[in-house]
Amino acid sequence: MTGLCVENLSVKLGGVTILKDVSFAVGQGEVVGLIGPNGAGKSTALRAALGLVERLSGSVRAGEIDVTSLEPRERAKLMSYVPQGAPVHWPLTAERTVALGRVPHLNPWQELSPKDEAAIEASMRQTDCWAFRERLVTTLSGGERSRVLLARTLAVEAKYILADEPTASLDPMHQLQVMDILRSEAAAGTGVLVVIHDLAQALRYCDRLVLLLDGTCAVQGSPRDVLTDEHLRTAFGVEVSRWDENGLQFIVPNRVIE
Amino acid sequence: MIKSLSDRPWALNFILLAGLVVAGVMSGMFGQVNLSPAQFFGALFGSADNNLTIIVRELRLPRILIGILAGATLGYTGAALQGLLRNPLADPGVIGVSASAGLGAVIAIYMGVSALFELAVPLMAMGGALVATLILMTLAARDSSILTLILAGIGISSLATAGVSLVMNFAPSPMSLQDMVLWMLGSLENRTFDDLVLAGPFILLGWAIMIGVGQGLNALSLGSEAAYSLGVNVKALRWRVVLGTALSVGAAVSVCGAVGFVGLVVPHFVRAFIGYEPRRLLLPSAISGALLMTLADIVTRLPIGHGQLRLGVVMAVIGAPVFIYIIFKTRESMR
Numbered sequence: 001m002t003g004l005c006v007e008n009l010s011v012k013l014g015g016v017t018i019l020k021d022v023s024f025a026v027g028q029g030e031v032v033g034l035i036g037p038n039g040a041g042k043s044t045a046l047r048a049a050l051g052l053v054e055r056l057s058g059s060v061r062a063g064e065i066d067v068t069s070l071e072p073r074e075r076a077k078l079m080s081y082v083p084q085g086a087p088v089h090w091p092l093t094a095e096r097t098v099a100l101g102r103v104p105h106l107n108p109w110q111e112l113s114p115k116d117e118a119a120i121e122a123s124m125r126q127t128d129c130w131a132f133r134e135r136l137v138t139t140l141s142g143g144e145r146s147r148v149l150l151a152r153t154l155a156v157e158a159k160y161i162l163a164d165e166p167t168a169s170l171d172p173m174h175q176l177q178v179m180d181i182l183r184s185e186a187a188a189g190t191g192v193l194v195v196i197h198d199l200a201q202a203l204r205y206c207d208r209l210v211l212l213l214d215g216t217c218a219v220q221g222s223p224r225d226v227l228t229d230e231h232l233r234t235a236f237g238v239e240v241s242r243w244d245e246n247g248l249q250f251i252v253p254n255r256v257i258e
Numbered sequence: 259m260i261k262s263l264s265d266r267p268w269a270l271n272f273i274l275l276a277g278l279v280v281a282g283v284m285s286g287m288f289g290q291v292n293l294s295p296a297q298f299f300g301a302l303f304g305s306a307d308n309n310l311t312i313i314v315r316e317l318r319l320p321r322i323l324i325g326i327l328a329g330a331t332l333g334y335t336g337a338a339l340q341g342l343l344r345n346p347l348a349d350p351g352v353i354g355v356s357a358s359a360g361l362g363a364v365i366a367i368y369m370g371v372s373a374l375f376e377l378a379v380p381l382m383a384m385g386g387a388l389v390a391t392l393i394l395m396t397l398a399a400r401d402s403s404i405l406t407l408i409l410a411g412i413g414i415s416s417l418a419t420a421g422v423s424l425v426m427n428f429a430p431s432p433m434s435l436q437d438m439v440l441w442m443l444g445s446l447e448n449r450t451f452d453d454l455v456l457a458g459p460f461i462l463l464g465w466a467i468m469i470g471v472g473q474g475l476n477a478l479s480l481g482s483e484a485a486y487s488l489g490v491n492v493k494a495l496r497w498r499v500v501l502g503t504a505l506s507v508g509a510a511v512s513v514c515g516a517v518g519f520v521g522l523v524v525p526h527f528v529r530a531f532i533g534y535e536p537r538r539l540l541l542p543s544a545i546s547g548a549l550l551m552t553l554a555d556i557v558t559r560l561p562i563g564h565g566q567l568r569l570g571v572v573m574a575v576i577g578a579p580v581f582i583y584i585i586f587k588t589r590e591s592m593r
Contacts, residue, residue: 051486052486086480149480
């Protein structure tokens with residue numbers, strides 16, 4: 001199997017089983033959505049794939065390579081991470097913040113090369129933040145800041161992007177913008193794994209969905225096959241409304257099942 | 259922020275280095291016997307008469323070199339710790355080695371061994387710093403989170419300060435109490451090459467452990483998980499900064515006394531010129547620390563008041579107002 005494969009992943013945190021035998025894969029050029037109710041283990045699955053939390057069992061491979069065996073910098077060049085609501089601790093300029101995405105490419109003494117500068121500019125233009133590259137991140141609005149942090153992730157030029165709710169706390173326009181950017185990254189050959197809460201966006205932007213429930217993989221497949229009324233009732237306890245508009249399908253939760 | 263320097267960090271380093279050379283030469287010229295630059299260089303390179311040669315080579319040169327090593331250590335570790343803890347209020351004292359070195363020193367004075375041989379005080383101070391380092395490592399070995407490190411540091415620091423008070427309380431004579439207080443106020447007076455040989459290797463070892471941590475500290479600006487995802491071994495980075503700081507600061511404080519403020523103030527001073535990026539702060543903070551220490555040491559030799567001005571006092575008197583000024587200047591961007 002090519003792509004990033006997570007197999008039989010189990011995680012225990014503080015004696016509690018968070019994930020049990022979860023398997024999924026992300027191919028290059030593909031957007032895969034991790035969905036599920038709060039506490040289902042979506043973020044943990046992402047973090048365990050990155051090696052941020054210890055695995056009880058299971059493997060993460062990229063093609064034939066065991067990701068765990070990689071040098072940290074090699075692993076960083078393979079998978080880049082968009083943490084949820086990430087802080088920036090110093091008032092750096094937007095450009096120097098995005099430049100941190102080049103850290104895996106630099107040894108301790110190296111300064112940015114023209115190739116690094118080009119990657120930084122490209123990712124800032126793509127996320128529409130080149131115009132305010134000189135501004136301090138601490139003075140940016142929430143939306144501008146998330147775009148800068150997304151640009152930071154893109155600047156890594158990794159084969160896979162793992163994003164934990166990249167649209168959380170963004171206004172509708174920026175939500176669509178972020179998902180469009182992830183889609184265009186996939187079109188360029190990157191594999192994208194994204195934790196997502198919005199069912200309509202999951203339906204519209206993802207090639208495949210993995211529905212996690214109580215730490216296990218309840219169902220996975222195409223968005224149509226996963227987002228059935230029955231699955232949504234069991235997983236989320238909601239009834240949904242659906243409609244088509246200009247060839248796009250929409251889905252919105254409308255009622256809690258008693 | 260001065261724009262032209264923020265794009266050219268090397269230019270700032272060059273200016274600071276030039277300032278350090280000038281300050282170093284000035285420090286060699288001033289004292290009980292004032293020398294002209296020609297006399298100083300003559301004595302340094304061996305073409306002056308015997309007395310001047312002894313003054314410059316035996317008395318002033320070790321003092322200058324120790325000041326530079328200790329100042330650079332405090333400046334560098336201040337910048338590195340602020341980067342590691344992602345907190346602009348961190349300083350090398352936060353991990354408790356300075357206070358523990360102080361405890362070692364006052365015990366040496368208390369027991370009177372300092373009267374037996376001169377290096378007893380710095381030796382005991384280094385012993386104190388090393389014990390503190392070991393306790394810190396043990397306390398934080400199982401859970402090396404930032405919070406554990408800081409709390410362990412505060413605990414060690416409080417314990418050492420309590421010990422110092424206890425020893426002072428039972429000081430055998432007013433003379434020894436005075437010695438203790440004077441040591442705590444810091445000084446580079448009467449330092450010899452023996453002090454340099456004692457502290458130098460530990461200072462350099464500490465530097466060697468910390469060298470090249472810049473990229474990792476930069477990545478930490480985004481939090482430790484993002485730093486990990488950027489290929490930084492966060493745990494190793496933490497240990498390198500803490501162990502390197504413990505060794506180099508412990509050794510530096512042992513030979514020049516408890517000199518505060520350098521590690522806290524210097525990174526803020528440098529930020530005013532080149533911004534907040536942790537990696538860019540390291541080298542200029544080291545040079546600025548050395549410069550500040552050398553200048554403050556010159557000030558201690560000025561005829562002010564009666565009696566000798568102490569290095570730590572000068573540093574605090576300069577440092578505190580500068581610190582307040584910088585906080586007012588930068589509070590906008592730190593919000």
